[in-house]
Amino acid sequence: MFTKIMKRGQRNKVSKAEAIEPPPTSNAPPPSVTVNHASRSAVAAGPPSSGGNLHVHPVPSVPSSGVVEVLPLLKDVPVSDRHVLFLKKLQICCFSFDFSDTLKSAREKEIKRQTLLELVDLVQSGSCKLNETLQEELIRMVSVNVFRCLPPASHENSASETGDPDEDDVYLEPSWPHLQLVYELVLRYIVSADTDTKVAKRYLDHSFVLKLLDLFDTEDPREREYLKTILHRVYGKFMVHRPFIRKAINNIFYRFIFETERHSGIGELLEILGSIINGFALPMKEEHKLFLVRALIPLHKPKSISTYHQQLSYCITQFVEKDYKLADTVIRGLLKYWPVTNCGKEVLFLGELEEVLEGTLSAEFQRCMVPLFRQIGRCLNSSHFQVAERALFLWNNEHIVGLIAQNRQVVLPLIFEALEKNMQGHWNQAVHGLTANVRRMFLEMDSELFEECDQQYAEREARSHELSEQRELTWKRLEAVAAEAGGEDMVMVS
Incomplete structure (x- = not known):
């Protein structure tokens, strides 16, 4: 278009x-x-x-x-x-x-x-x-x-607070x-x-640009497409407007993230930003890094992320490609906003995480690998098979496997228990098969480390089983003592 x-x-x-x-x-x-x-x-x-x-x-x-x-x-x-x-x-x-x-x-x-x-x-x-x-x-x-004045949004007409924007009928102006x-x-x-441009900027001024940005909330996709094209051309031709446009988009994101969580044009604005980020000069200004931390990463928080995640992921990976040192910041930001109960968002996060890790070097990987693989371990054991499957797909990426291999002494102990639990009891056969492939990969990578982790896991399981038996025996003793002292009035709960 x-x-x-x-x-x-x-x-x-x-x-x-x-x-x-x-x-x-x-x-x-x-x-x-x-x-x-x-x-x-x-x-x-x-x-x-x-x-x-x-x-x-x-x-x-x-x-x-x-x-x-x-x-x-x-x-x-x-x-x-x-x-x-x-x-x-x-x-x-x-x-x-x-x-x-x-x-x-x-x-x-x-x-x-x-x-x-x-x-x-x-x-x-x-x-x-x-x-x-x-x-x-x-x-x-x-x-x-x-x-x-734009007409009321469809969710306002229906008084819906949790409706899926994708399910709404498309509004046409x-x-x-x-x-x-x-x-x-x-x-x-x-x-x-x-x-x-010297003449035109008198009329295409900041007020005009700001009103243009307000129109991005229209529900008509045809209008948003034109607005995206026009704003992109204004940004390219009028250099005097560039800082103002970036700041105004920043403010729209803030209002969306922290107040309304409702806006129809977030995807189109992120498309413009993707092109802008691609043109950032190096070394990157501190202003741009703050924009990443304060606006782009928090955009992972809203429930409607699925409507703009593709564009957001592109912007995030552009930052990492521009400056590899930002990988640690981005990964920790993803972990901060990692969804707890929304499995659909988890699948999106895992896909974005793979793209970020592709541009991550060993030094940055080492800074964040401990919290990262603790989270990946939790994903491996997810009862939602798509989350577990998507987490296991990370081992299909050669660059990520290389990073893991270099740091296997830290990574394998973090996820070994999750792999064993999948092998013993995950309900999905595809997850079971992928887990077996990952275990085999670690075994071929470092058999001594694998055996050491296996031994430690067996010892932990034995201690856990022993503690469980001791607790059960203690409760039985308490029940016996209570039965002797309570007589007929005692109520036993099994």
């Missing part, structure tokens, strides 16, 4: 045309542009306000039927008239319509759609350069259309026929070679 959106601009090229410039009397304010009786304030033509804040006009009310006029194409009018005509077209595109009824204002909806199509073709063709006034009005029109074209227009404006 990402590539498809970017390639779309190669089609429908229009012929070269002259730049759209204001009329010769541009020193005077341009005429007030209205579309017949539409209730919208006149388009301001003054210079952008200081600080570059985006001032969005109120959304114009829907015009009555037959009010919106069909304007000529820009290429069909003289150059001197194009400036005013362009403003008129932008104002037509500012109208909002009721899409709950497909027949309502059908003519006006089609006029707006055709106008948006013309503007998209014009911007993506590169056949004209928009002056600052037109750029400001273009971004204002985009803001009027896309910055809106009714106004998408217009909204898609508006997103396409702003995307073409951003990627255009004719767009001067």
Whole structure:
């Protein structure tokens, strides 16, 4: 989808045309542009306000039927008239319509759609350069259309607190026929070679970016896909926005992790971050390491991790590939948030752990191997066969087996008991077979160590059995004494 959106601009090229410039009397304010009786304030033509804040006009009310006029194409009018005509077209595109009824204002909806199509073709063709006034009005029109209150999420409508997001019906934005074209227009404006970043950043300012990020909570996957593409392009083209974007995404994650645990666009934001992390320069800044510890690793906590785990795992492994010294931090972070009763999450964690261990060197492995293999030992004995099976699959990875072999004196004693318990009593035959393979691997790796661990395990089992017999004998003695002293009133509990 990402590539498809970017390639779309190669089609429908229009012929070269002259730049759209204001009329010769541009020193005077341009005429007030209205579309017949539409209730919208006149388009301001003054210079952008200081600080570059985006001032969005109120959304114009829907015009009555037959009010919106069909304007000529820009290429069909003289150059001197194009400036005013362009403003008129932008104002037509500012109208909002009721899409709950497909027949309502059908003519006006089609006029707006055709106008948006013309503007998209014009911007993506590169056949004209928009002056600052037109750029400001273009971004204002985009803001009027896309910055809106999102409808309540499906879980809010159903008052569900524990529902699975994957089970909810996918919400589709009714106004998408217009909204898609508006997103396409702003995307073409951003990627255009004719767009001067020094000018554009006055209108695509921090306020605009922040409102764009707020829209990631939409439940419509098509809109999130466009938002992801647009924000990624903004990050790439406007270097001044990069720290702000990272901080704003950070704040979204904090709110999601520690407050709501509800957000529809975490996966898309992590996709953007995956590309950003891939471009981090070395040595890595302390700011980026803090982002890993304070935001990315805690993202393993929410129950809905399955909806974004693939993207999260990619970001985590990117950090380890960039700086192998972070492997210990990541592994200890995974252990901190390791699920206790959620077997589905455990399977995800084990898969991510394998990817992290693939990029881990021996020195970092040694720092965390004791708590790590204590946890893996617990997974080996899980009654949920998928958890036990996934833990045993770690021994199919050559790099992990190499790390284990180098540190077998520590690792094998930690998990030997878990392996023996699986051999003696695990209910699943696949787990039983995989456990036998792992035992055989350790036996071939170091037979003396294996025999030593086997002997220690046998001694522990014998002591445990002896203690159990002593406890049973002690209780029997207590029962005998109580029976002699209590007489007929005593109640025996077996």
